[in-house]
Amino acid sequence: MSLVDFHILENKENQVLLRYACRLIRKAYKNNFKVYVRAGNIEDMNQLDTLLWTFSELDFIPHATVDTEGGQEPVIIGMIERQGDNKTVLINLSTEMTEDYSTYSRVFELIGNDPDALTAGRDRYRRYREMNDQVSNHHIAVN
Numbered sequence: 001m002s003l004v005d006f007h008i009l010e011n012k013e014n015q016v017l018l019r020y021a022c023r024l025i026r027k028a029y030k031n032n033f034k035v036y037v038r039a040g041n042i043e044d045m046n047q048l049d050t051l052l053w054t055f056s057e058l059d060f061i062p063h064a065t066v067d068t069e070g071g072q073e074p075v076i077i078g079m080i081e082r083q084g085d086n087k088t089v090l091i092n093l094s095t096e097m098t099e100d101y102s103t104y105s106r107v108f109e110l111i112g113n114d115p116d117a118l119t120a121g122r123d124r125y126r127r128y129r130e131m132n133d134q135v136s137n138h139h140i141a142v143n
Contacts, residue, residue, distance in 0.1 A: 001102060001132055001133055002102045002104070002106075002107060002131075002133045002134070003105075003106045003107070003133070003134050004106075004108075004109065004128050004133050004134065004135045004136075005108050005135075005136050005138060006125060006138065007020070007108060007110050008055060008113070008118075008121065008137060008138065009110070009111065009113055009142060010140065010141045011113060011141075012112060012113045014044070014112065014117055014134070015047075015105075016056050016139050016142055017110055017112045018038060018048050018051055018093075019051060019055060020110065020142050021037065021091055021110055022048070022051050022052055022055040022061075023054075023055075024053060024110070025035050025052065025063075025091065026033075026056065026059055026071075027074055028089045028091075029075060032087075032103045033082045034075070034076075034085075034087055035074065035076070035089050035090075036077075036078070036082050036087075036088055036090050036091070036095060036104070037075070037076070037077045037078070037090075037091045037093065038078060038079065038091070038092045038098055038141070039077060040079070040094040040095055040096075042079065044070055044093055045065060045077050045078065045116070045121075046065075046075050046081055048093075049065055049077055051061070052077075053076070055134050061075055062075065063075035063077060063143070065078060081100055082100070083101060083103045084100065084101075084103045084104035085103060085104070085105070087105060088104055088105060089104055089107070090104040091110060092108065092109050093099045093114070095121075097123075097124045097127055097128075102131075105108060106133070109125075125137075127132055
């Protein structure tokens with residue numbers, strides 16, 4: 001059984017979702033987890049890569065995209081399916097469910113507040129529940 005957290009953001013702006021993802025990445029990294037972020041498109045992947053360099057003046061989070069990784073980075077950003085392990089968390093920004101999600105120690109589904117994202121999120125929520133995973137919802141108010 002996997003632990004899956006849905007973080008549903010009340011703000012519709014994509015930049016807010018990506019900045020929130022940076023905060024979640026930072027928290028996982030500081031708790032000694034590796035992180036795989038599955039982006040839904042190339043623009044989000046590139047924006048998240050840039051944001052991780054600039055969102056905090058106090059924190060450095062070593063990271064890479066799947067096409068530039070050297071194998072040692074604790075945070076990897078990509079758009080493909082990737083198998084995890086019990087020391088890696090998955091942060092899913094995609095509208096698709098990651099088939100190998102159960103290989104990760106924990107899954108975070110970040111959902112923006114637009115109709116398409118909410119519909120896709122509800123579908124994934126139902127699928128996780130059907131697989132008897134432990135699912136929780138968190139409504140997040142961020143600016």
